[in-house]
Amino acid sequence: MNFKKIAISLIFLLTISWLGAVQAQQYQISLLTCDPGEEIYSSFGHSGIRVTELTTGRDVVYNYGTFDFGAPNFVLNFAGGRLDYFLSVSTFDRFIAEYDYFQRSVREQVLDLNEQQKLDLIRFLENNYLPENRAYRYDFFFDNCATRVRDALATVLGDQLVWNDAVREPVDMSFRGLIDEMVYFMTWSDLGIDLALGSRLDKDATPLEEQFLPKYVEGAFARAEIQGDGPTRLLVEKSRDVLKFEKAEGAFGAINPYWIFWLVALIFTAITFLGFKKKKLFVGFDVAFFGILGIIGIVISLLWIGSEIPSTRYNWNILWAFPGHLVLAIVLLKKTIKPWVLKYLLFALIMADAAVVFWILGWQSFHPSLIPLLLVMILRTNYLYYNVGKFKKVV
Structure with missing residues (x-):
């Protein structure tokens, strides 16, 4: 009899604890990494932050890679380094639909943040999304859709975020080499980039500098740890493929x-x-x-x-x-x-x-x-x- 009472009490306590944990877990935050596309502006991939509100089902993506093709003097401003990108917010379904249409793979890394860290990150993103804050002066190498995602998390977590770059596989590539890796088969675009950009690209990029490319942000998140708010844990709790398409084999165009x-x-x-x-x-x-x-x-x-x-x-x-x-x-x-x-x-x-x-x-x-x-x-x-x-x- 006593044993039954104890068992029932334990089950009751475990159930209450589980329900409390579910209730406390209001948000899930993920890094989305999208594979490169066939156009030059999409050939380096893309990063976004997914925020899912578990209690209401609201599911949105914060996207720092938005720009307006129709803006006045778009080409001149882009070439002159005077083009502003801005943070936009769309539903997850709408975000994914574009990549599904163009058959570009998308991977998700769910972040193991505590609830306060999640709230702090959401506040940071919402503050960035205010009309007076959402635009920023785009810099392909140092301030783009990938670096903004990385910097948002680094700002919120501060010293608690440890990147563990020392354990990464050595890359030891210059900025130019990293670009060439992405546009190697886009020969005319590759040539145009090499003609337009100078000798500063030929210095080796540090692990942090490599993260102007979304795939290196993805790798950095996979290595990173959170320290100082309990037992040390990996930043990424779990990963999955949202969309997965076979990559076509690269080939030079007939006219190259x-x-x-x-x-x-x-x-x-x-x-x-x-x-x-x-x-x-x-x-x-x-x-x-x-x-x-x-x-x-x-x-x-x-x-x-x-x-x-x-x-x-x-x-x-x-x-x-x-x-x-x-x-x-x-x-x-x-x-x-x-x-x-x-x-x-x-x-x-x-x-x-x-x-x-x-x-x-x-x-x-x-x-x-x-x-x-x-x-x-x-x-x-x-x-x-x-x-x-x-x-x-x-x-």
Whole structure:
């Protein structure tokens, strides 16, 4: 009899404790990590914070990666580093529907926060969502949708959050290498990024700096621990696949800069050989070549000088794609040339050689597809320097 009473009492107490725990557990907070998409703006993946209110069923995602394509001067502001992103909130179902439509996998890591930590994080997010706070000046490497999620949690937990970066698998990659990893098969986008961004990208990223990419935030969360509010525990309580799609094998597009630039190099080699044999310059090819390089050089200069993006500065692509090449292209159309043209050709040759030296010494890594263009640059500046005076009057 006493045994039955004790058993019933224990069951009653356990039930009350369980109900109390369920009632106290009002929120579930998760990190959502989304795989890259096929467009350049989605090719690095995405991070969001999911907040589920267990008592009401309210299920929303806080998304720091929202921007407005229709904003005035969108392209100029993006290139100039003056584009604002903002925090938006949508239902979980609506958030997931987009990734389901584009067949992009989404993974969820449920965070093992106590109830006070959850409330503090929700207050932080809601404060960020106020109209006067939701916009922020976007920086691809240091202030984006992934770093904002990481920093929100770090701000709320403070010293209780320990990242455990020492136990991670070594990456030891530069910022440029991390980008290349994501856009390797998007050859034209990869080339454009390498042309636009300077030598600052060629330093190795620290474990914290790697987290500008969502997949590295996901890895950091998986390693992290919470200390100081009881027994040390992992930050992530459990993980699951929300959406899972097979990744297509990467492949270069049929039209890519690698074979096109080598084809350009073969053409210029052929016309140089033919010009040497037939004693002709075939200067029309040079006008097109140096004209394009000059235009690229102007864009690089504008990004270096006029952009607020620090990563566009100290861009040594300007050694071979120099704005002055556009002037050279125009001058080569004339029947007579000034003496400075010969000096400029020698200058351009030295600059192209310097670009190769910078690349070899690791001061800046250029896109691999540019090798044939550098060879053309060296070949034609050398050929013109010794031969242009034979065909055009120097006055």
